[in-house]
Amino acid sequence: MKLISYSYQKKGKMKAIYDRFSESPVIFCKINGYYFVYFVRWSENDPIVVTQDLVEMEIQLNEEMDTIEAYQNRKRSH
Template sequence: MKLVSWSYTKKYNIKAIFDKFPCSLVIFRQIKEYYFVYTIKWNPLDPQVRRADLENMETLLNSELGTLENYQKRKAIKLPNSK
């Protein structure tokens, strides 16, 4: 999957388009020092979005914005051998 385009919205969110889902608009919000998928304006012409797709979208956008390191350090990541 590739990030086709992105831009800021009026409320400081980010809207993005990905090549795998060209008809659906993905809205990101910032939490702390990284961005996560907030909502998707999904179009039935696109394939169904799966959890792995969401993680890939977040990785691609955070990489583009230079916040990938913060995204990878977030609390939601479950490290091996952690409880």
């Protein structure tokens, strides 16, 4: 899966599009310096989104936004 595009939204949210789910925009929120999936506007034309897909989406967007260190530190604390 590849991050195709992203854009800034209102109230600190981000919208991202991934090649595997090209018709299902993913909305992210930023908290504690990293982005996490807030919700997916899922389209029936795309495969079902599973937990591993969500994790991969978070990693890719956080790498793109240079917030991956904060994201990884969050993962270690759980």
